[in-house]
Every structure is written in C-alpha cells, then in structure tokens.
Amino acid sequence: xxxxxxxxxxxxxxxxxxxxxxxxxxxxxxxxxxxxxxxxxxxxxxxxxxxxxxxxxxxxxxxxxxxxxxxxxxxxxxxxxxxxxxxxxxxxxxxxxxxxxxxxxxxxxxxxxxxxxxxxxxxxxxxxxxxxxxxxxxxxxxxxxxxxxxxxxxxxxxxxxxxxxxxxxxxxxxxxxxxxxxxxxxxxxxxxxxx
Amino acid sequence: xxxxxxxxxxxxxxxxxxxxxxxxxxxxxxxxxxxxxxxxxxxxxxxxxxxxxxxxxxxxxxxxxxxxxxxxxxxxxxxxxxxxxxxxxxxxxxxxxxxxxxxxxxxxxxxxxxxxxxxxxxxx
Numbered sequence: 001x002x003x004x005x006x007x008x009x010x011x012x013x014x015x016x017x018x019x020x021x022x023x024x025x026x027x028x029x030x031x032x033x034x035x036x037x038x039x040x041x042x043x044x045x046x047x048x049x050x051x052x053x054x055x056x057x058x059x060x061x062x063x064x065x066x067x068x069x070x071x072x073x074x075x076x077x078x079x080x081x082x083x084x085x086x087x088x089x090x091x092x093x094x095x096x097x098x099x100x101x102x103x104x105x106x107x108x109x110x111x112x113x114x115x116x117x118x119x120x121x122x123x124x125x126x127x128x129x130x131x132x133x134x135x136x137x138x139x140x141x142x143x144x145x146x147x148x149x150x151x152x153x154x155x156x157x158x159x160x161x162x163x164x165x166x167x168x169x170x171x172x173x174x175x176x177x178x179x180x181x182x183x184x185x186x187x188x189x190x191x192x193x194x195x
Numbered sequence: 196x197x198x199x200x201x202x203x204x205x206x207x208x209x210x211x212x213x214x215x216x217x218x219x220x221x222x223x224x225x226x227x228x229x230x231x232x233x234x235x236x237x238x239x240x241x242x243x244x245x246x247x248x249x250x251x252x253x254x255x256x257x258x259x260x261x262x263x264x265x266x267x268x269x270x271x272x273x274x275x276x277x278x279x280x281x282x283x284x285x286x287x288x289x290x291x292x293x294x295x296x297x298x299x300x301x302x303x304x305x306x307x308x309x310x311x312x313x314x315x316x317x318x319x
Contacts, residue, residue, distance in 0.1 A: 022221045026221050030222075037239075105232050
C-alpha cells in the first residue's frame with residue numbers, strides 16, 4: 001500500500017473502529033445499487049428485464065437501487081450476478097484489500113464486462129497454436145512466434161546469469177568470462193577463469 | 196470542487212467537520228466517490244436530482260435525516276461544484292436560506308473561478 005493512501009485523512013479515520021464499521025457497511029449498501037444501475041445501463045436493461053433474468057420482481061430491483069442493499073440475501077446477489085454475467089465475490093477480507101478496491105474504483109470496476117467476453121478475449125490472447133487452425137501456414141506462423149519468444153527467454157536467462165549470478169560466485173576472480181554453449185536442447189552457461 | 200468564501204473558508208469541508216455526524220460524513224463521501232466514477236447520464240435519483248434550471252442537489256440520508264448538497268456542473272459537465280450543505284426536515288432546510296445562498300455563490304463562481312477548490316476528503 002502506498003504512502004499517499006496511508007497519509008490520507010480517510011485512512012487515519014479508519015483507525016476508529018466505529019468509523020470503520022460504518023465505512024465497510026456503506027461499501028455494500030451504497031456500492032451494490034450503484035453497480036446495479038451502471039451494469040443495467042451498460043447492458044441496456046430496464047429494471048423489468050433484470051428482474052426477469054434474476055427471477056425476481058421489478059419492485060425488488062427498484063427497492064435495491066433506491067433504498068440500498070443492506071437487506072439483500074446472498075442468494076439474490078448470486079442471481080443478479082448471473083443475470084449480468086459477472087463474477088460475485090463475497091468473502092471476508094483484510095481491510096487493506098477493501099481500501100485498495102475503493103482507491104482503485106473506476107467506471108470499469110463499477111460496471112465490469114460480461115464474463116463470456118472476458119474469457120473469450122483471454123483465450124484469444126494466448127500465444128499458441130489454435131485448436132481450430134485450418135492451414136499449415138497458421139501453424140508455421142505460430143511456431144515461428146513461439147521460437148522467437150523462447151530465444152528471447154534464453155537470451156534473457158543468459159544475460160541475467162552473467163550479470164547477477166556469476167559475479168557473486170566469482171568474487172575475487174573478476175578476470176573470468178562467461179560463455180554459453182548449446183547442448184542439444186539445453187543451454188549450458190560456463191564460467192571460464194582467464195588464468 | 197467546493198466553494199470557498201473570500202476569507203478562504205471551504206464551505207463543504209467546514210460543514211462536514213462541524214455539522215455532520217460520522218454516519219452522515221461516510222454517507223456523503225461514499226455518495227461522492229461512487230458518483231465520481233458514474234457516467235454523467237447516470238447521475239439520477241436517489242443520489243442526485245436537478246433542483247431547478249440553475250442548481251441541482253446531491254442527496255443522502257443518515258441518522259434518519261435527509262441531507263442535501265446544492266451545487267451545479269461547470270459548463271464542461273465534468274466538474275461539479277458544491278456550493279452549500281444542508282439538512283432537510285419536513286421540507287425546511289437548515290440553514291433556511293440554503294437555496295438562496297447556493298444561487299448567490301453560483302453567480303460568484305461563474306464570474307470568478309478562483310473561489311472554487313478541489314474537494315478530495317472522500318479519497319484516499
């Protein structure tokens with residue numbers, strides 16, 4: 001946690017137990033209605049649409065949005081999360097995790113993207129041969145990418161060893177040289193004494 | 196943003212410190228924090244409502260009492276200026292002249308931007 005947070009007026013107030021209790025409760029009571037409104041707007045849903053998806057009534061949705069979420073059951077929250085296709089995280093956490101969440105609050109955090117979209121994007125970002133690759137050219141292109149990545153990792157490992165590890169082992173023998181040898185698929189790093 | 200008097204008295208900072216109980220302070224700050232990350236078109240009731248053509252109100256309830264912060268958006272619609280805080284009991288504001296004061300302060304802000312300051316007490 002950074003010093004800006006620790007030095008803030010709000011942080012010092014949280015050392016008061018009563019303030020902390022009210023602060024924690026308010027993140028649920030106020031935060032959930034704000035999130036529901038933002039998520040509904042992002043998904044272009046009316047209260048009645050959400051109610052239908054979450055198997056509840058429009059009156060319940062309206063009450064949550066207007067009166068707060070202090071009396072909501074976890075079961076209702078689960079249904080709402082399912083309706084929006086977002087994850088729901090309900091667990092006990094240390095206070096610093098809540099502080100970080102509050103400090104990092106943004107429109108994107110208030111209204112997360114649907115899980116389907118996020119998972120598809122993550123899958124697409126993987127740098128490997130796609131299962132559905134149809135041409136040998138696809139596979140060739142991917143293998144070249146993988147080889148380049150692997151070479152750069154080897155080069156990084158070598159540079160790291162040469163710069164950080166060998167100087168420690170060879171203290172007092174600063175004339176030594178570091179050399180790399182390719183042994184089949186393995187990379188051998190050798191420290192040679194100049195003498 | 197908040198209005199500051201000629202004597203550099205920051206009106207919302209002082210209202211929070213002198214007149215608001217702990218629960219009300221937390222309610223106000225959470226309302227501001229969530230509004231600050233909410234797109235402008237979603238500033239709606241119960242937390243926000245236009246009062247008339249000139250001013251609007253940020254609304255919250257604490258300790259069984261309705262509270263209002265009167266203010267307005269600067270022309271870029273990105274910055275909200277809080278002009279005065281008040282409690283509302285049976286349709287009567289405390290202070291009683293809250294709306295009148297808000298209108299006067301709005302006029303001052305429109306002619307002189309040096310009387311507004313950033314309000315960050317709701318942030319870490």
